[in-house]
Amino acid sequence: MITFLFDACALARRYFEDIGTANIDQICRYPDSAIVIPNLAYAETTSAIIASYNTGMLDEDELDDALTLLDTDILALRFTKVKVDDEHIFDAAVLLRRHKVVPSGQVGTGKAGIGGADAVYLAIALALTREARRVGDRLILVTSDGALYQSALDEPELEAFHFWTCQCSSCGHIRIPIKAQDNTCPACGKLCQPCKFENCDSTLEVKSVL
Amino acid sequence: MDAAIAYEEQIVSTVRRLPFHKRLEVLRIVQRMEREVVEEESRLKLPQFMRTMIAAGTLELSSLASYVKADSARPRVSLEEFRHRLREKEVSVPIEEYIREERGKR
Numbered sequence: 223m224i225t226f227l228f229d230a231c232a233l234a235r236r237y238f239e240d241i242g243t244a245n246i247d248q249i250c251r252y253p254d255s256a257i258v259i260p261n262l263a264y265a266e267t268t269s270a271i272i273a274s275y276n277t278g279m280l281d282e283d284e285l286d287d288a289l290t291l292l293d294t295d296i297l298a299l300r301f302t303k304v305k306v307d308d309e310h311i312f313d314a315a316v317l318l319r320r321h322k323v324v325p326s327g328q329v330g331t332g333k334a335g336i337g338g339a340d341a342v343y344l345a346i347a348l349a350l351t352r353e354a355r356r357v358g359d360r361l362i363l364v365t366s367d368g369a370l371y372q373s374a375l376d377e378p379e380l381e382a383f384h385f386w387t388c389q390c391s392s393c394g395h396i397r398i399p400i401k402a403q404d405n406t407c408p409a410c411g412k413l414c415q416p417c418k419f420e421n422c423d424s425t426l427e428v429k430s431v432l
Numbered sequence: 433m434d435a436a437i438a439y440e441e442q443i444v445s446t447v448r449r450l451p452f453h454k455r456l457e458v459l460r461i462v463q464r465m466e467r468e469v470v471e472e473e474s475r476l477k478l479p480q481f482m483r484t485m486i487a488a489g490t491l492e493l494s495s496l497a498s499y500v501k502a503d504s505a506r507p508r509v510s511l512e513e514f515r516h517r518l519r520e521k522e523v524s525v526p527i528e529e530y531i532r533e534e535r536g537k538r
Contacts, residue, residue: 223479231528238525239515256477261494270530279525287514293505296497299475302482303494337535349490353481366528367535419524 224432225256225354228301229343229365230266232385233259236295237271237288240419241401242366242385248428249364249385250300258302258361259295260310260346262339267292306342310349314341317348321373333376335369344373344380351379362432387431388424396431 226249235246250257268289275285295301318341321333336344347363354361363374363382374382384398395409399417406413414421447458473483473493485491509517518525 225479225482230531234527234531236511237514238527239519240524240527243515256479256482258482261496264496266531266534269534270527273530273534274525274527279523284514284517287507287509290505290507291509291511291514293500294507296500297502297505299477302476302478303496305492305494307492309490335536339535350482350485353485353490354479357481357484359479359481367532 223254223256223359224252225258225350225359225361226252226383227258227260227343227347227350227361227363228263229260229340229363229367229370230263230270231366232364233263233292233295234267234270235366235385237291238274241388241399241417241422241424243419244422244424245383245385245387245426245428246364249383252428256302257300258304258350260304260306260343262306262342264292264296264303266339304346306346310342310345313345313349314338317341317344317373321376333369333372336373337369340367340370340373343370344377347374347380347382348377351381355379383428383432387426388422389426391423391425394425396426 232246235243236250249255271280271285271288271292274280274288275282280288296303318336318338321336321341321344324334343363343365347361351361360381363370363380364385365371365374365382366384366386371382371384374380386401387396387398389396390407390410390412392412393407393410395407397408399405399414401417403417404413404415405417447455450458473486476493478486482491486493507514
């Protein structure tokens with residue numbers, strides 16, 4: 223059994239199609255798996271949905287529908303909601319000291335962008351992973367947040383999946399694309415111009431990379 | 433773990449001070465709550481390692497769902513219909529950017 227831990231980006235991406243939605247859908251349909259959502263993601267996702275309304279992306283009905291769909295997922299037994307507790311917050315602070323501090327003279331590690339909320343997801347993922355590995359289980363943190371993903375990769379115990387990961391439809395090369403920019407496949411030169419949902423023909427089967 | 437023990441001691445000491453019939457009432461409430469928790473946990477698809485953590489007091493499930501009213505969470509449209517409507521409208525909501533913006537502001 224694989225346990226997937228969704229951050230708010232992964233949860234929110236269920237409702238609004240974009241690159242990566244197909245991967246999230248595959249994970250939600252993944253056989254013999256559990257999906258864990260920290261309670262913090264509910265507030266973050268609600269805020270992002272309201273921000274979409276405030277910037278004119280959604281009308282009132284759509285705002286209401288999106289919030290209702292989120293509530294439906296919170297009620298669904300398919301998603302296990304876990305409580306963020308003091309230990310997670312403390313561990314998050316320790317992780318921030320490890321990942322966010324930029325050593326003098328070395329700027330732009332990509333992880334300096336990690337914030338408090340990201341670190342909380344990281345802390346929960348680590349706590350769950352340690353127990354999972356003890357009994358031979360796996361936990362995979364699912365996110366599209368660059369700083370969180372990079373920080374997760376730097377934790378040797380942790381497995382992470384960037385849900386924008388795509389597979390070139392021409393040659394099968396797997397990579398994490400740069401969204402909204404022209405992307406050239408480094409293996410065969412196929413151009414995605416630009417990388418966006420409407421142009422996406424990724425053939426990625428999430429199962430093949432996990 | 434220590435916090436869980438402290439709670440337990442507080443509860444035991446409070447219950448012991450109650451009159452006998454009240455203690456029985458508390459017992460019945462606890463038994464009912466235990467049944468509810470066991471039922472809910474058995475319906476959840478929880479990996480064994482998480483069950484172990486919950487039993488050890490190192491992980492707590494969120495009771496967030498109990499605050500969400502089942503009536504208000506009855507969607508008028510399905511997830512697929514909702515996505516379809518936005519597709520028709522040609523709206524691509526940069527939801528992850530909003531989350532990142534929010535995280536950046538903290």
